Amino acid sequence: MLTTEQVIAKGRLHDRVFFLVGLTLTIICLGTLAVLLYNLLAAGLPRLNLDFLTSFPSRRAAKAGILSAWVGSVLVMLVTAATAIPLGVAAGVYLEEYARKNWFTSLIEVNIANLAGVPSIIYGLMALGLLVYQFRFGQSILTGGVTLAFLILPIVIVATREAIRAIPQHMREAAYALGATRWQVVKDHLLPYSSGGISTGVIIALSRAIGETAPLVTIGALTYIAFLPPAPFSTVEGRVVGPTEWLMSPFTVLPIQMFNWVSRPGDDFAANAAAAGIVLMAATLSMNLVAIVIRARVRRRVKW
Amino acid sequence: MPDADLDPRPVKAEVRDFSFFYGTFQAVKNVSLSFREKAVTALIGPSGCGKTTLLRCFNRMHDLYPGNRYQGDIILHSATDGGSTQHLNIVSPKTSPIEMRMRISMVFQKPNPFPKSIFENVAYGLRLRGLRSRRDLEGRVEAALRNAALWDEVKDRLNQNAYGLSGGQQQRLCIARALAVEPEIVLFDEPTSALDPIATSKIEELIDDLRERVTILIVTHNMQQAARVSDYTAFMYLGEMIEYDRTAKVFQNPGKPLTEQYISGRFG
Ligand SMILES: Nc1ncnc2c1ncn2[C@@H]1O[C@H](COP(=O)(O)OP(=O)(O)OP(=O)(O)O)[C@@H](O)[C@H]1O
Ligand SMILES: [Mg+2]
Numbered sequence: 001m002l003t004t005e006q007v008i009a010k011g012r013l014h015d016r017v018f019f020l021v022g023l024t025l026t027i028i029c030l031g032t033l034a035v036l037l038y039n040l041l042a043a044g045l046p047r048l049n050l051d052f053l054t055s056f057p058s059r060r061a062a063k064a065g066i067l068s069a070w071v072g073s074v075l076v077m078l079v080t081a082a083t084a085i086p087l088g089v090a091a092g093v094y095l096e097e098y099a100r101k102n103w104f105t106s107l108i109e110v111n112i113a114n115l116a117g118v119p120s121i122i123y124g125l126m127a128l129g130l131l132v133y134q135f136r137f138g139q140s141i142l143t144g145g146v147t148l149a150f151l152i153l154p155i156v157i158v159a160t161r162e163a164i165r166a167i168p169q170h171m172r173e174a175a176y177a178l179g180a181t182r183w184q185v186v187k188d189h190l191l192p193y194s195s196g197g198i199s200t201g202v203i204i205a206l207s208r209a210i211g212e213t214a215p216l217v218t219i220g221a222l223t224y225i226a227f228l229p230p231a232p233f234s235t236v237e238g239r240v241v242g243p244t245e246w247l248m249s250p251f252t253v254l255p256i257q258m259f260n261w262v263s264r265p266g267d268d269f270a271a272n273a274a275a276a277g278i279v280l281m282a283a284t285l286s287m288n289l290v291a292i293v294i295r296a297r298v299r300r301r302v303k304w
Numbered sequence: 305m306p307d308a309d310l311d312p313r314p315v316k317a318e319v320r321d322f323s324f325f326y327g328t329f330q331a332v333k334n335v336s337l338s339f340r341e342k343a344v345t346a347l348i349g350p351s352g353c354g355k356t357t358l359l360r361c362f363n364r365m366h367d368l369y370p371g372n373r374y375q376g377d378i379i380l381h382s383a384t385d386g387g388s389t390q391h392l393n394i395v396s397p398k399t400s401p402i403e404m405r406m407r408i409s410m411v412f413q414k415p416n417p418f419p420k421s422i423f424e425n426v427a428y429g430l431r432l433r434g435l436r437s438r439r440d441l442e443g444r445v446e447a448a449l450r451n452a453a454l455w456d457e458v459k460d461r462l463n464q465n466a467y468g469l470s471g472g473q474q475q476r477l478c479i480a481r482a483l484a485v486e487p488e489i490v491l492f493d494e495p496t497s498a499l500d501p502i503a504t505s506k507i508e509e510l511i512d513d514l515r516e517r518v519t520i521l522i523v524t525h526n527m528q529q530a531a532r533v534s535d536y537t538a539f540m541y542l543g544e545m546i547e548y549d550r551t552a553k554v555f556q557n558p559g560k561p562l563t564e565q566y567i568s569g570r571f572g
Binding site (some may be wrong): 100116170171172173174175176177178179181184188189193 | 363451478
């Protein structure tokens, strides 16, 4: 039998040990991240300048830039967002507010959770068969954007459902009691009140999509592109470009450009890859930052 | 019907052999009673006796959840322009729940304003009814806020979020929201149980004033409140209607021993 003092001393010791272990592990994690970042910055920063952002890739490392890659990334993200947001939000609202709870909807729910865990290259294979060969979208921005939209759809659906589920039931009852229809409750209350949670989820999903390489390589995104997609209503070879022609243009994206440079011999191209990596990291981090800001804002604004 | 001949007010709603089921559980058992127009009727009874359940039948709130079932009739009497009285069975499957909610408002136990501006909270029901003109909306919102004795406190901050109001003000805002649409009946479910005594007495005064405009059904746990604000009192026990009469009669000279035991605080 231990005395009270001994019990307390033992508890203290456990406390200490756990604190030290936790601290060490945290330092290891943060340290690894710091080293990674330092290496990236040390290798890439000297290469990072305006020319690098406004030049096409080139066989000469010193002249090469990421213009086509970042434009490609932005356009693909546009298509991804334009596809995944309406589909994902609609599906989330349907499952949360409209669908009756039965075995069929449970099956759908389980499968959506599973979809979030499917390796991204599988999405690439599906898109190759469906979008490229079946729908004949080609190896285009459209195909790339829709492929990544499939990839992040589960995240958007889950984020939407969670944001909507967080709205207390008495809010819905207040609206229904005034004579609102289900759609009016969704449109006037549930979507506005959950928009913060939904946009946070969407941005986090997009910041994942922007770093994806495997599915885009699978559908045949090019690794060397020295032109930009045709801008709407510009004139190319004496012909006015239609508003949606850019969708069918071949493309590359930042991570593919990086991959391409990394796989070449020589330090010069490695520096290019690091510089492109910095741009990609900056894009991802600022998206996450926006998500955090939105979440904090909404938390301050909406309360019940 | 109690004192039927003495009360000049017409019947507003008639509950006939009415039962309500949550799945297989019967929460309201064969209740029959008639509510007078422009009177305040209190529903009292121990916790779990089915007061809320009965109240929520009037605006068909139970339709929002699967497995609920109404049996029997609740007939709503409405005067038509021609001077005759129209009868509508509120709980008939043929009656639209949306229509009933448009004609019968509800104030909930916990204040539940929308996280929108004070103005939008009151205007929302009007917008649902297709009112678009800014001028009309402003007029109706002001009138509703005045009727809910809230106008003077909020007239300078109509565009601020409703959650900046105190609990009692929020509840009066919910009352304004319920009144703005000019309902035939307003249902109150323990509207003061989440409020302090001062906010409570304000709402009781308000209900007292409202009886001239609208028919009121109020669920309350507070015996003094029922005695203070209501014209009629219905005492429920285990889903059954035990006694229904003029409030003064129920409190001073109850007809059933069970009622007497309850109002003298011996159970519940
Ligand atoms: N959604 C529901 N599903 C099943 N049973 C329910 C449901 N809501 C209430 N009940 C049951 O119905 C009965 C009546 O409940 P109700 O909420 O109407 O009581 P109440 O008189 O309003 O009580 P209180 O004074 O505590 O609010 C209770 O036995 C309760 O357990
Ligand atoms: Mg209740």
